[in-house]
Amino acid sequence: MLKTILFDLDGTLLPFKMEDFIKKYFEELGKKFQNYFTFKELQNLLWESTEYMIRNMEVDKTNADAFFEDFYSKTTHSPDRLMPLFEDFYTNDFPKIKEVTKQSEYIVKAISLLKEKKYELIVATNPLFPKQAILHRIEWAGLNKDDFAFITNFEEMHFCKPHLHFYQELLEKINRQPQECMMVGNDVEEDMIAKKLGCITYLIEDYKIQRSENADTIDYRGKYEDFYEFVKALPLIK
Known part of the structure; x- marks a missing residue:
């Protein structure tokens, strides 16, 4: 039943439309991290770490664990410096993407x-x-x-x-x-x-x-x- x-x-x-969402998402994220990455660097890094997360099949590793494990392995910037930016982005900047929905x-x-x-x-x-x-x-x-x-x-x-x-x-x-x-x-x-x-x-x-x-x-x-x-x-x- x-x-x-x-x-x-x-x-x-x-x-x-997914293409509109992705464009606006990277646009806003790029602004947030502009002091640490070029737009292209950040875009490539996010795609690569997302693909790693999707491929991950380790049962004791959450998707967040997999994503950030790969992300921080490819940059010299520390989690202590970048994680507050991620958290602030999803709280205060991510809502700007609403305009494409x-x-x-x-x-x-x-x-x-x-x-x-x-x-x-x-x-x-x-x-x-x-x-x-x-x-x-x-x-x-x-x-x-x-x-x-x-x-x-x-x-x-x-x-x-x-x-x-x-x-x-x-x-x-x-x-x-x-x-x-x-x-x-x-x-x-x-x-x-x-x-x-x-x-x-x-x-x-x-x-x-x-x-x-x-x-x-x-x-x-x-x-x-x-x-x-x-x-x-x-x-x-x-």
């Missing part, structure tokens, strides 16, 4: 209706960012963090999408079986892969990301409005 809905965040709960009235209504119907809601974003950055984006979407029983983030998670280990760890944390869950997302390869564990999947197509023609992992698909209609048809959990 379906009990829990897992939601991707970027391009799903929060509408935006939107809200979907259908997502806001769907979340409200799912709560009324007693479904457990989870933010299952790819945990590449600190929790503070994820909470900002939930707010930009017109949603409340308290609506969600768990929010993935790089301080707590040990794996990234598209690894199935990410979904396995998440299901363990929320104590759910795959058959009790639906994964809703806009990325065919990163989100719909949850079907391989036994989750139901729903592809949001407004900001769809698809790198191949394979669609075997998609159970349902549609625009934001279609998803809202789908939610309206779901039964109340008793």
